[in-house]
Amino acid sequence: MTQSFDIAVIGATGTVGETLVQILEERDFPVGSLHLLASSESAGHSVPFRGKNLRVREVDEFDFSKVQLVFFAAGPAVTLSFASRATAAGCSLIDLSGALPADQAPQVVPEANAHVLVGMKKPFQVSSPSPSATTLAVVLAPLLGIIDLQRINLTASLAVSAQGREAVTELARQTAELLNVRPLEPSFFDRQMAFNLLAQVGKPDEQGHTLLEKRLVREVRQVMALPSLKISVTCIQAPVFFGDSYSVTLQACDEVDLAQVNAALEDAPGIELVEAGDYPTAVGDAVGQDVVYVGRVRRGIDDPSELNLWLTSDNVRKGAALNAVQVAELLIKDLS
């Protein structure tokens, strides 16, 4: 007899939430009853799960004592409003919004730091990091043992779906208007997103860093347990619907052994290394897949202590929903 668990997904009608429900089904997660929650706006809608249409309900009225685990995928405000209600009812939670501090709900990427779950007290509270931190952590995990890492330099080109449904609709609309030579009236993005790159995602602070960039640095340091690792990061918005791409330079102290790097990436869980000479793309490879794609593995021009990589992953799936479900899979043996 397999044990099953009663589960709630908050934000079940959203980009991440919908994928999360799909993944629970695909991976045959031992779900007993599934409660789909959202705002009053989509309460009453239905979402398919195991051949049935499940009704979406309002989170405000939900009784958390009905479930053992809840996924928070509805934004930081919703997490901050309901997390303590959930834990007070004895319910464990996995948060995808980044709202909870690391000492309350540590960031976990199973390929990199599953060990922090060992001995954790119930009800469990875990954060699933931003897609950028998740992707980077999956790839750093097999490399840390073989390169003496000094500094990471990263340009993350994010898909518009990183900003939810509205951003996806807006890129499609802008593109159609431009192709039909109609005047462009930006709405969700404050300027032309189609056939353009936006140099920042969200407002920068006084020092010029965006929240997303600071979050990435904080999360990578925490997940990799390297609190003073130097990371330079620029997150830009690309006119891509799904799938983030990363141009990464790892600066090591010593010469990088490429054969060792390739072997480690080849063997590591959660990674698909493409052939030398080839490279993966968001649309052609990563989207809909459960792994981070890695290509363009090379040392620096004239600098053998530099390792350059190109990464791409499905921001909604591998970067978010799947990572959260992988965490849940590790938790369930202690959940009941």
Add this chain to the structure above:
Amino acid sequence: MTQSFDIAVIGATGTVGETLVQILEERDFPVGSLHLLASSESAGHSVPFRGKNLRVREVDEFDFSKVQLVFFAAGPAVTLSFASRATAAGCSLIDLSGALPADQAPQVVPEANAHVLVGMKKPFQVSSPSPSATTLAVVLAPLLGIIDLQRINLTASLAVSAQGREAVTELARQTAELLNVRPLEPSFFDRQMAFNLLAQVGKPDEQGHTLLEKRLVREVRQVMALPSLKISVTCIQAPVFFGDSYSVTLQACDEVDLAQVNAALEDAPGIELVEAGDYPTAVGDAVGQDVVYVGRVRRGIDDPSELNLWLTSDNVRKGAALNAVQVAELLIKDLS
């Protein structure tokens, strides 16, 4: 009386060549007769210049002794075939193809190393660097005196027009097919370019570096007279028609003085610094403009010796045609 010069443009029907002819007119370059040259394919076509339509002729039949200066904007093979014929006829040349070695035709970006033109022997032979090297040089020039530069890390997101007319047509065609939910058949690019990012431009060598990346490193080192400057570079192809964008990290030895950096960028020729908090884009700012736009000027998160910048410039104009004309403007006083 102003002196005027007889000039030829090879590749006059191309992306760069057409813009070059426009710029000669816009800047009132002292052109006597203008000879527009291309392959047999477009011989007979005409291109407007100063209110007249000039006939394009085949380069094979051209008598170089008719002109004092020729711009080569038709690819490396054409430069290699005709450069020595031009100089044998006493004609000076500016090459935009990157085909000539630096000891024969040094790379020049007027804002950065105009001094190499001083005392050069006639007929002059000068190279206009790749758009990436040109853009970077314009921005490094005012900074080198105030930061102690150790290393550059750069992700260059190139517009498809970097690969000429066919690439521009292909991005438009792919986008239209996708929006109309028709099957995509990539031709110029070997995979989906619309709504995607391609991690390399051109074939990589055994070490994984593309020609464009190696050329950029070589050219920046030569123009800045820093032969052993460390540069890590990734050139990617973005679904953008015109305008290249650059995510740049300059690593210094000492703490970077941001006020000094901003003041230097503000005063420097060829640069438009956008307000703090804002950022420039290819489409919204750079395209059609004569300057490199600079934004997101910031130090590292926790690393004051790191300077991060976002640059964007019109690859065809500021990155190529305009730079070549600026070089010509410096040469003409000694040309006759």
